[in-house]
Amino acid sequence: MQFDFHSTHSIIVERGGSANLAKRIVERGGKSVLIVTDPGVLSAGLLNKALPQFKELGLSLQVFSDVEADPPVSVIESAVKLAQKCSADFIVGFGGGSSMDVAKLVALLAPGKEKLGDVYGIGMAKGPRLSLILVPTTAGTGSEVTTISIVTVSESEKKGVVSPKLLPDVALLDAELTLGLPPHVTAATGIDAMVHAIEAFTTKRLKNPVSDCLAKEALRLLAGNLHAAVNKGNDIVVRENMLLGACLAGMAFTNAPVAGVHALAYPIGARFHVSHGLSNSLMLGPVMRFNIEQAHGMYAQLGQIIKPGLQGSTTEQAAQLADYLGGLAGDLGLAKGLLEVGITSDDVDQLARDAMLQTRLLQNSPREITLADATALYKEAL
Numbered sequence: 001m002q003f004d005f006h007s008t009h010s011i012i013v014e015r016g017g018s019a020n021l022a023k024r025i026v027e028r029g030g031k032s033v034l035i036v037t038d039p040g041v042l043s044a045g046l047l048n049k050a051l052p053q054f055k056e057l058g059l060s061l062q063v064f065s066d067v068e069a070d071p072p073v074s075v076i077e078s079a080v081k082l083a084q085k086c087s088a089d090f091i092v093g094f095g096g097g098s099s100m101d102v103a104k105l106v107a108l109l110a111p112g113k114e115k116l117g118d119v120y121g122i123g124m125a126k127g128p129r130l131s132l133i134l135v136p137t138t139a140g141t142g143s144e145v146t147t148i149s150i151v152t153v154s155e156s157e158k159k160g161v162v163s164p165k166l167l168p169d170v171a172l173l174d175a176e177l178t179l180g181l182p183p184h185v186t187a188a189t190g191i192d193a194m195v196h197a198i199e200a201f202t203t204k205r206l207k208n209p210v211s212d213c214l215a216k217e218a219l220r221l222l223a224g225n226l227h228a229a230v231n232k233g234n235d236i237v238v239r240e241n242m243l244l245g246a247c248l249a250g251m252a253f254t255n256a257p258v259a260g261v262h263a264l265a266y267p268i269g270a271r272f273h274v275s276h277g278l279s280n281s282l283m284l285g286p287v288m289r290f291n292i293e294q295a296h297g298m299y300a301q302l303g304q305i306i307k308p309g310l311q312g313s314t315t316e317q318a319a320q321l322a323d324y325l326g327g328l329a330g331d332l333g334l335a336k337g338l339l340e341v342g343i344t345s346d347d348v349d350q351l352a353r354d355a356m357l358q359t360r361l362l363q364n365s366p367r368e369i370t371l372a373d374a375t376a377l378y379k380e381a382l
Contacts, residue, residue: 003208005255006164008134008145008171013244015236018046018135018174021092022053028169030090030131032060034083036103037094038067046137046177047094062086064106067099070152070269070276076105076116083110083130093134093168096189097141097276100134101149104166107132116151116161122360125163132168137177139229139242140189140277142196142250144171150266156354158266173247175240183230186242187332188277190226193246194219194306194325195280198288199259200252201302202295203364211256214248216305221245223306230332259364260287264377266361267354274341278334282341285326286380290373292318294366338382348378 012024025033033054041047042065054061064079083091083106091110093103107129109116119125134144143149149161181189201207201215222245228238264287265279274282292299292315299318303310307324310317330336338344343351352374356362362369369377 003206003255005208005210006147006167007251007254008167010170011145011173011247012170013173013240015240016049016174016176017172018177019049020053021050021133021135021172022057022059024133024170024172025059025090025092026057028090028131030059032086032088033062033090033092034079034086034088034106035061035063035092035094036067036079036106037063037065037099038096039065041065041095041099041137044180060086062088067095067102069098070158070273071098071102072152073116076102076109076151079106080109084112088130090131090133093132094137096136096138097143100136100141100143103132103134104143104149104168105151105161108165119161119163120159122162125161125165127165129165133170133172134168135172135174135177136243136246138181138185138189139178139239139246140192142193142246142253144168144173145247145250146254148254152270154270156267156270156350157357158270160360171247173243175236175243178239178243179234179236181233183233184334186230186233187226187329187334188275188281189246190222190229190242191281191284191328192277193249194222194226195261195284196249196253196258197222198302199261199364200249200256202291202298202366203256203259204366205257205364207256211252214252215256216302218245218249218252219302219305222249227332257361257364259361259366260291260369263358263361263365263369264355264374266358267351268338268343271347271351271354272341272343278329278341281329281334282338282381283377285322286377288322288325289319290369290377291365291367292322338378343382345379345382348375351378
């Protein structure tokens, strides 16, 4: 047995902990800080408790709040320029996956040693980077503990920067920040986190005992709390369980990479601006059913965590799990199929061609996905 395992240096779980963000930065020698976030986080007031302490402690502070979902190259370049202009020595990613992904790349690129176009792919980013703290405000991407940043490079394609250099110094999990999440966002991000764990557990490459443990515990937390988080969003214990579950799933998939669900979800997000979590949820059932031939034993193991008491052979249990998870988005009030998000049969061929560009992800699928397979999977998802 041989494997490498990478994770964030320090994970802090603390209700209300974001109020002491500036203190954490001072303790680590920071003097000039750039917070990377999005307009929704600002308007929701999620930074309100954190900001006063920056002034109290005499830290120089700039806020970049122009992050958008599926961030394009232009957003990253603008944030890097601001970091350089204010001579930031500390970057904070405060928000969902997009804000954290942008923050990682700002920390990497602001020193001026590397260019974005040169670091796409696995292991291309060498550093150095600026000091980095990530503070998630959704329980979904797990970006606070992953080696990955995703960039939208065209209307049809996303690219990943994958390197341990992107792991932050600190991930700060403050469940109070997630109390105000609307039910539809809670549902989509929660399913996204579940997909991370499911694909990490069944990946063809780099699956290992540590990632397996993390994936299973992540699913126990996520599956056990998702409905309550959607329906009783003010329960801090439930919210904390979701946030920790998403974090553990992130730790799993950054070491045992995701596969076909993500490969087919990315073109949906890039072309139709469907949220990443919803894109994943719409492709989850079809891709799981496609994989059953190769992955039924692993799916059956996960089924006993997600839906305890499944009966029959491992193949039958895997099929029951795929059907349950395929219907989960609809059960939680999200779109049930691609038609509901404006995608028709006329779009399927283009989406399938786009998906074939995701070779970094497709190589991890337990069953090979061809162009014809991708076309069939999108049709099934309509």
